[in-house]
Amino acid sequence: MRKLSFGRAINEALDQEMGRDDKVFVIGEDVAQMGGDFGVTQGLWKKYGEKRVKNTPLSEAAILGIANGAAMAGLRPVAEIMFADFITECYDQLVNNSAKVHFMFNGTVTCPLVVRTVNGAGFHAAYHHSQTPEAWFLNVPGLYMVAPSTPYEAKGLLIASIRNDNPVIFLEHKLLYDMEGEVSEEPYTVEIGKAKVKKEGKDATIITSQRMVYLALEVAEELSKEGIQLEVIDLRTLFPFDKDTIFDSIAKTGRVILINEAPKTGNYVNEISQTINEEMFEFLKAPIKRITGLDTPTAFAPKLENYYLPGKKDIIEEVKEIVEY
Amino acid sequence: MRKLSFGRAINEALDQEMGRDDKVFVIGEDVAQMGGDFGVTQGLWKKYGEKRVKNTPLSEAAILGIANGAAMAGLRPVAEIMFADFITECYDQLVNNSAKVHFMFNGTVTCPLVVRTVNGAGFHAAYHHSQTPEAWFLNVPGLYMVAPSTPYEAKGLLIASIRNDNPVIFLEHKLLYDMEGEVSEEPYTVEIGKAKVKKEGKDATIITSQRMVYLALEVAEELSKEGIQLEVIDLRTLFPFDKDTIFDSIAKTGRVILINEAPKTGNYVNEISQTINEEMFEFLKAPIKRITGLDTPTAFAPKLENYYLPGKKDIIEEVKEIVEY
Amino acid sequence: MNLSKRVLKELYYNMVLIRDFEDMVDKYAKKGYIPGFIHLSTGQEACQAGVMLTLKETDYKFPDHRSHGVCLLSGTPKERVLAEIFAKKTGISGGRGGSMHILDIKCRNMGFNAIQGANMVTCLGTAFASQYNNTQDVTAVFCGDGTIGRGEVHEGMNIAAKWKLPIIYVLVNNEYAISTRVESVHSYPKNLSDRAWGYCIPNEVIDGNDVIAVYKASAKAVKRARDGEGPTVLELLTYRWQGMFSGDPAAYRPKDEVKIWKEKRCPIKRLREKMISDKIFSAEEVDELNKQSLEEIEGMLKYAIESPEPEPQDALKYIYAGKEVEGR
Amino acid sequence: MNLSKRVLKELYYNMVLIRDFEDMVDKYAKKGYIPGFIHLSTGQEACQAGVMLTLKETDYKFPDHRSHGVCLLSGTPKERVLAEIFAKKTGISGGRGGSMHILDIKCRNMGFNAIQGANMVTCLGTAFASQYNNTQDVTAVFCGDGTIGRGEVHEGMNIAAKWKLPIIYVLVNNEYAISTRVESVHSYPKNLSDRAWGYCIPNEVIDGNDVIAVYKASAKAVKRARDGEGPTVLELLTYRWQGMFSGDPAAYRPKDEVKIWKEKRCPIKRLREKMISDKIFSAEEVDELNKQSLEEIEGMLKYAIESPEPEPQDALKYIYAGKEVEGR
Numbered sequence A, B: 001m002r003k004l005s006f007g008r009a010i011n012e013a014l015d016q017e018m019g020r021d022d023k024v025f026v027i028g029e030d031v032a033q034m035g036g037d038f039g040v041t042q043g044l045w046k047k048y049g050e051k052r053v054k055n056t057p058l059s060e061a062a063i064l065g066i067a068n069g070a071a072m073a074g075l076r077p078v079a080e081i082m083f084a085d086f087i088t089e090c091y092d093q094l095v096n097n098s099a100k101v102h103f104m105f106n107g108t109v110t111c112p113l114v115v116r117t118v119n120g121a122g123f124h125a126a127y128h129h130s131q132t133p134e135a136w137f138l139n140v141p142g143l144y145m146v147a148p149s150t151p152y153e154a155k156g157l158l159i160a161s162i163r164n165d166n167p168v169i170f171l172e173h174k175l176l177y178d179m180e181g182e183v184s185e186e187p188y189t190v191e192i193g194k195a196k197v198k199k200e201g202k203d204a205t206i207i208t209s210q211r212m213v214y215l216a217l218e219v220a221e222e223l224s225k226e227g228i229q230l231e232v233i234d235l236r237t238l239f240p241f242d243k244d245t246i247f248d249s250i251a252k253t254g255r256v257i258l259i260n261e262a263p264k265t266g267n268y269v270n271e272i273s274q275t276i277n278e279e280m281f282e283f284l285k286a287p288i289k290r291i292t293g294l295d296t297p298t299a300f301a302p303k304l305e306n307y308y309l310p311g312k313k314d315i316i317e318e319v320k321e322i323v324e325y
Numbered sequence C, D: 001m002n003l004s005k006r007v008l009k010e011l012y013y014n015m016v017l018i019r020d021f022e023d024m025v026d027k028y029a030k031k032g033y034i035p036g037f038i039h040l041s042t043g044q045e046a047c048q049a050g051v052m053l054t055l056k057e058t059d060y061k062f063p064d065h066r067s068h069g070v071c072l073l074s075g076t077p078k079e080r081v082l083a084e085i086f087a088k089k090t091g092i093s094g095g096r097g098g099s100m101h102i103l104d105i106k107c108r109n110m111g112f113n114a115i116q117g118a119n120m121v122t123c124l125g126t127a128f129a130s131q132y133n134n135t136q137d138v139t140a141v142f143c144g145d146g147t148i149g150r151g152e153v154h155e156g157m158n159i160a161a162k163w164k165l166p167i168i169y170v171l172v173n174n175e176y177a178i179s180t181r182v183e184s185v186h187s188y189p190k191n192l193s194d195r196a197w198g199y200c201i202p203n204e205v206i207d208g209n210d211v212i213a214v215y216k217a218s219a220k221a222v223k224r225a226r227d228g229e230g231p232t233v234l235e236l237l238t239y240r241w242q243g244m245f246s247g248d249p250a251a252y253r254p255k256d257e258v259k260i261w262k263e264k265r266c267p268i269k270r271l272r273e274k275m276i277s278d279k280i281f282s283a284e285e286v287d288e289l290n291k292q293s294l295e296e297i298e299g300m301l302k303y304a305i306e307s308p309e310p311e312p313q314d315a316l317k318y319i320y321a322g323k324e325v326e327g328r
């Protein structure tokens, strides 16, 4: 199959959806002529014109306001917030508007919008360009959240998100943009709400997403040489997440490690943990462990930033601890 | 001892701290002449004047901006955000500024501010006046979060918060304002980071906060008649929370119920659960259960709103389930 | 431009209906029929009646929190507006929203968002959709003087102007936010809406208690918007007779201020006197309209009172499109 | 007002220093010495040098992301500014912030908040503190034309004006946000800063490449603020010679546009020619200043290169006042 980068896969998804449905439009800062700060929307302005590829001023609240209003009026906006850290500036529109529209209108209106945004550390961009907002949005009924790790899934999940009638926060990890992978040319969807077992194993289950999937796979590879067989689950959709795949794995392994690069306290993965606790307690052979970023802002200097991020060593240690528990 | 309402206890804390330290000032919408939407700042404007009791326009981002800037410059702002639901409008200032100031300045500056805000359901005020923002702020290193349940603790914790050098989100439950309780006249502090066992018991531990403490106590009372002895812990400080008190209780009971009125998915209590899981797994005799609001916005009609909120019946059911587990 | 008898009659009737509605709501709130809190627009009827009569059902409306009248006049079954306020299952939003959240997509009442200022950017989206779909529908957004403090006002006006969006800003300046007078917390030249100049948006300052003036100015703004000439700000000078909410003693404002507005500047009395002195209507005809209004209110009230409350499980509906939520 | 020889010399030297600094940073970024991304202010030196010379060390400064010069001239040990950009332990922020986050409370450099617009409300707080403590310190906040889109600009200006806060808004209008030209996304009368009128804030539009004009206008605004007369907006018309960040090809703008600014409107060349033709300095004296600057840069560079990197555990420091954070 043809290979594409993660960024180009997203671009292709946007292009194909805009081609398919003229209610789909793209909006954000510098998304038009320039094609976005990370180049993801390149070519769309030329092909679909000013009307459907809208540059805005630095006005994040307005970007989401327009998306919400337009979605209520029947369009299907795909809004870009340049860095996930800036989503704080349109937090109100997402929490109090997008998430609640369907409820407010008593089911007579939906809010089919996608907010694409760029998250993650490792870019040496310091604490205002490195965050991951998952947990900020998890206690807000009404929102979907998607976070792919491969170009194939990025394309399929974005198409599914655009076609979904719920507001979807679509996270793109900045360090994955250049990663290459096989991507079908024709439009296709990857089902929202389905995780994927990226490696099978019987000794413990690692549940993670985005860039951390690769770290988990590396560790799994390494530990398999020592006879420890890890199962690695890529969540892909953070909400609604895939209980079945998770539970099936735990029924088999009885041991769980959750990895996520946001800070530890209040981390997104706590929800996965508590759900497992509630419904799979009798299968647990060891405490559910989480390996996360530190409880600090993400510092600039690479030495500091690397220390912030979960590393192989941290994972290996925890795996050994629970496997021997 | 003299009795005061929860609202008056907070008022007294503000008054006494303003009297003690002329760096303390109060800012927010309608906090001056009117004394705040819930009357909590009444009398302060008259006593301390225009300079130290500042009315603002409807500008939540600016309220927090002023608080942040003033705190960096050495003052001690106490900002009021009228309803916690509106904190979404100054979310950026809290997440990307208050929380990070100490880090940004490499320890040479602190950000000693308090954001008082009003949370909680049960007031029939619908989905934009009923939310509880705990989980929105938990994955943000740098912030403290306090949530008292009695007038005595409200006064002592607010004084402690004002004197604390970290930015503190101080949650006041709107249905507790009129509750009366004994409050010492002289200024005093209740230590931040300390929970309180509000009822001792040996069969299971309920961990909760704010209004839900009373629901838990009612249930505990009721179940004690059936011979089930519940321990009820009032967290009082949501971050940093009191591991010692929690762990001591669990070492004794081995069973945990977490109650919180925000929606279930991504709820604040997941952090408590995961921490227990990590550090007290071997003591657990049953799954940790959470009883929360539903995964819906808070609806207006009392019938709907009551259904949204955790009720006695829900708690009793879960308690029985885990006690018999 | 002289208004037709039909238009005058509608303006008058609609104002009276809003007045009667608010009085009734106030009374039933105090009697304990209405949960939560209620913002009444008594005294501001001309703003709502005047603007609404210039809009079509396909135009988007964003009422603010003090806009029962906008909701009543938007085309929704009126009794279902009241049922919503009464927290009934038959309420237009199923009793989920109440007084602050009355929405009806059928007549494009997009509802009030109780986060003040939020609608000032959401309204861009519906206006953009009209432009995108090349319809002539306009978007009217109501906003108080206090709400002008919020950042969205700026983000919104800048983009509305730049994109020439078909928006009518109805800035209802009733002199107060909650307790703060407009000039005590805002810095502006002569009129609050003069700031529109900074975005190249025309603004007009109008006596908001003169329904004819409001109607004419709004009709002009609507025409501009429909013709693709972009947004207009209408600043309507008015006053709320009640406090911030039903039951607010409003100790923050002088008693005679209220008195003057009630006695000398009542928008309804004013139109009534004009219609009679201009000999367009007889006093009896006008009285008849007042009577009709009360009858209409009676009907709504009966409906609201007799309607059933929602079932608890209704709370679980319509959280997600195509996904259920767990109940208890 | 004629500027003294000392002032002219400082203005010139400071501009040259900023230019040399940015050129060096650009070079070392491209060589791989500097992690992350870097926004250069080459071409905009007059804005920073002109304003900074009118401020005292006790005045609060809020640089924006394109403000290495503001940080250099604020009183911080300059080599520690560079060390910060180089991600070194000796950096003024310990290597935690880098190019976008250079802060130093000692000289009241309050740092850039990389959330554009946020500083437009934070600056109210320091200005308020000065007013509260009855000091005469002013607050200068730098902000680009693009950033004017954000809601905080509005919330901030309204309150600054109403409270007569001692703020100087330095609106650096370099015609572009990232790829968007100022007039393509903003709607405003003649000048972007004309909107200040809507808040009763005086604004002045100045050739931002004429350092003398900038200096004079800034001195006047600072005086107004110190005298308790409130905020001023200075709109400085300028241009960034580089792209958005070091390495940005800036394909979104015409080549000759850049050429004209570089060749015809260089703020340094302009002052140099004036100083020589006015016979205040000889060409040799000026050349000597240029030489000095390069030497100063050499010193900073040596310091930054030779400084150690931070220890991983340094990341754990100063998250909370009085509370430790767990490491690995």
Ligand SMILES: Cc1ncc(C[n+]2csc(CCOP(=O)(O)OP(=O)(O)O)c2C)c(N)n1
Residues within 6 Å of the ligand: B029, B058, B060, B082, B086, B089, C065, C066, C114, C115, C116, C117, C143, C144, C145, C146, C147, C148, C174, C176, C177, C178, C244
């Ligand atoms: C973001 C936000 N801040 C504060 C409030 C609380 N609040 C509701 S209405 C109001 C005053 C609004 O004043 P104005 O816009 O003049 O409308 P009026 O009540 O006078 O009709 C305030 C402060 C809110 N709902 N949302």
Ligand SMILES: Cc1ncc(C[n+]2csc(CCOP(=O)(O)OP(=O)(O)O)c2C)c(N)n1
Residues within 6 Å of the ligand: A029, A058, A060, A082, A086, A089, D065, D066, D114, D115, D116, D117, D143, D144, D145, D146, D147, D148, D174, D176, D177, D178, D244
């Ligand atoms: C809230 C927010 N939105 C977007 C960005 C991304 N961003 C950084 S600088 C910039 C352009 C700023 O333009 P301007 O204010 O004119 O400053 P200039 O770069 O021209 O100096 C953008 C869009 C950001 N950092 N913060």
Ligand SMILES: [Mg+2]
Residues within 6 Å of the ligand: C144, C145, C146, C172, C173, C174, C175, C176, C177
């Ligand atoms: Mg008002």
Ligand SMILES: [Mg+2]
Residues within 6 Å of the ligand: D144, D145, D146, D172, D173, D174, D175, D176, D177
């Ligand atoms: Mg610019």
